[in-house]
Amino acid sequence: MTGDGVNDGPALRKADIGIAMGASGTDVAREAADLVLLDDNFATIVAAIEEGRATFTNIRRFLTYHLTDNVAELTPFLIWGLSGGRFPLAIGVLQVLCLDIVTDLLPALALGAEPPSPGLLSRPLTGRHLIDSSLLRRVFGVLGPTEAVIEMAAFVTGLVAVGWRPGDPFPTGEQLLAASGAAFAAVVLGQVANAHACRSATRPPWRLGWTSNHLMNLALLVQLLLLVGLLAIPPVAKFLGQSVPSPAAALVACSAIPALLVVDALHKRLRSKRPHPNQVPESQPTAAAGNYSPVG
Numbered sequence: 001m002t003g004d005g006v007n008d009g010p011a012l013r014k015a016d017i018g019i020a021m022g023a024s025g026t027d028v029a030r031e032a033a034d035l036v037l038l039d040d041n042f043a044t045i046v047a048a049i050e051e052g053r054a055t056f057t058n059i060r061r062f063l064t065y066h067l068t069d070n071v072a073e074l075t076p077f078l079i080w081g082l083s084g085g086r087f088p089l090a091i092g093v094l095q096v097l098c099l100d101i102v103t104d105l106l107p108a109l110a111l112g113a114e115p116p117s118p119g120l121l122s123r124p125l126t127g128r129h130l131i132d133s134s135l136l137r138r139v140f141g142v143l144g145p146t147e148a149v150i151e152m153a154a155f156v157t158g159l160v161a162v163g164w165r166p167g168d169p170f171p172t173g174e175q176l177l178a179a180s181g182a183a184f185a186a187v188v189l190g191q192v193a194n195a196h197a198c199r200s201a202t203r204p205p206w207r208l209g210w211t212s213n214h215l216m217n218l219a220l221l222v223q224l225l226l227l228v229g230l231l232a233i234p235p236v237a238k239f240l241g242q243s244v245p246s247p248a249a250a251l252v253a254c255s256a257i258p259a260l261l262v263v264d265a266l267h268k269r270l271r272s273k274r275p276h277p278n279q280v281p282e283s284q285p286t287a288a289a290g291n292y293s294p295v296g
Helices: 006-014 027-032 042-082 093-103 105-111 133-161 174-197 214-232 234-240 247-254 256-272
Strands: 019-021 035-037
Touching: 006 019, 006 027, 019 027, 035 042, 042 093, 042 105, 042 133, 042 174, 093 105, 093 174, 093 214, 093 234, 105 174, 105 214, 133 174, 133 247, 133 256, 174 214, 174 234, 174 247, 174 256, 214 234, 247 256
Parallel strands: 019 035
Antiparallel strands: none
């Protein structure tokens, strides 16, 4: 509800969001309103709504990115616990901390700088909650399990590469560290793909444009350089409990990137066949601010 006169006061007070004119509005209207439009320009309201929706969407992207990572981090501990400690941990506590506060930091921040998607204001709101069933299904049913499967596959490949076979005692020492390094690399590389997947809940990254978020590309480059350093610098790798993986295990770890992108694209494709009744495609351009007329 917008208003500027004394007679608008009751309606402004009762509205969910009452907006009073700052330059031409009366004191009564300004006191009754929730917001004051300083420039009396209704296009400012549209711009503010778009910014709010973009911020809301970026927070959901951030949450999706980090929750996916958490699934991959929890899986080795879950397997270790269910096996009664007989199956070794694929990654340790220090590696989990390194993933959360070192390698994942910059891509997560870059998701917050993702530009608003086209048609943002043309689509109806899907809900008021940051975490809803669609986000949880995507994290715990698609992205997280995919990353966790590649992680454990890289770890087992690292064990097999040094001669381990099912039923044999598990390797220890440097052999186990190399397998753990493969699992760590799989999670980091999975997060590289996950960062691009999280840029949109409906479109694959190749439809968004790989270079539309320059900060993201820089963040992912730094993330890859950090991965190399954390594996190849002996004191750092030893502190984290890992080492350079075998070529076979490294190849499996690298498969996390195409695997995550393909699985995410298939999930988005399936979701697109069950659109919301009022959903407007993301490709539809955003309505121009100047075409909006004041209401209230």
